[in-house]
Amino acid sequence: MTRTSHIDLLICDCDGVLIDSEIITGRVVREALAALVPEHELDVLLAGTFGLQSRDIIARVAAHFGLDLPADFHPNVRRRAEAIIRAEVQAIPHVREALCAIDLPLAVASNSQSEAVHYALQRTGLTERVDVGVFGADLVKRPKPAPDLYLLAAGTAGVEPQRCLVVEDxxxxxxxxLTAGMRVIGFLGASHIPPEQGEILRELGVEHLLHDMRELPALVERLRYPATTETSA
Known part of the structure; x- marks a missing residue:
């Protein structure tokens, strides 16, 4: 009996989904800013910046404290973070095996620069698996939380947004x-994920959460070919 798939494209974020890099970037940004402002106030501001680009995080902190940062402040922070990531970052456990077990076209859409994403794919051994393409923040005017990156990936693949499944942290x-009209799996297995992250994602409308990439192939299969009654993961 031939089954009809409800999903035609899988799209993964990079940092925190393919590689465990968010904790490194966050550490470097915090260290650079903590040299300029009170740490206890800084940590309050940083608590609401998870997932934003480092440039936007720095701009938010600078505006709050009235800092006149030099033009090379963010480029220097980004270069330091990228150097440490290249030297230290590890792939999310089991991510390569999980993605290679899923029979769907794969794209990566990230708020990182495309060059950094390509490096991450090399690090994880996923370069050949990403057959639709890499979509970095440098390719759109409005990165996440705008839907542009995801719509670009879907458009490139020729897939309607409602037939795309996204893995995000x-x-x-x-x-x-979600703004792009796609279904989302929330991944909570990276080292930087705060305890309340699952509830935050649920409140946004993310129906399915997982902590271990080994769970991903079965969840994707269930969402592609839903039974009459579907329950949340």
């Missing part, structure tokens, strides 16, 4: 995918 990314 942040509220910023989930908002982008």
């Amino acid at each position: 942040s509220a910023t990314g989930a908002t982008a995918a």
Whole structure:
């Protein structure tokens, strides 16, 4: 009996979904800003920035404290973060095996620069698996939480947004995918994920959560070919 798939494209975020890099970037940004402002106030501001680009995080902190940062502040922070990521970052456990077990075209849509995403794919051994393409923040005017990156990926693949399934870890990314009209799986298995992240994603409208990439193939299969009654993961 031939089954009809309800999903034609899988799209993954990069940082926190393919590689465990968010914790490194966050550490570097915090260290750079903590040298300029009170740490306890800084941590309050940073609590609401998970998933944003480092440039936007720095701009938010600078505006709050009235800082006149030099033009090279963010480029220097980004270069330091990228250097540490290249030296230290690890793939999310089991991500390669999970994605290679899923028989769907795959794209990556990230608020990182495209070059950094390509490096992450090399690091995880996923370069050949990503057959639709890499869509970095440098390719759109409005990165996440705007839907532009996800719509670009879907349009490139020739797939309607409602037939796309996205794996995201942040509220910023989930908002982008949901606004694009896509279904979202919230991944909570990276080292930087706060305890309340699952509830935050649920409140946004993310129906399915997972903590281990080994759970992903079965969940994707269930969403592609739903039974008469479907329950949330």
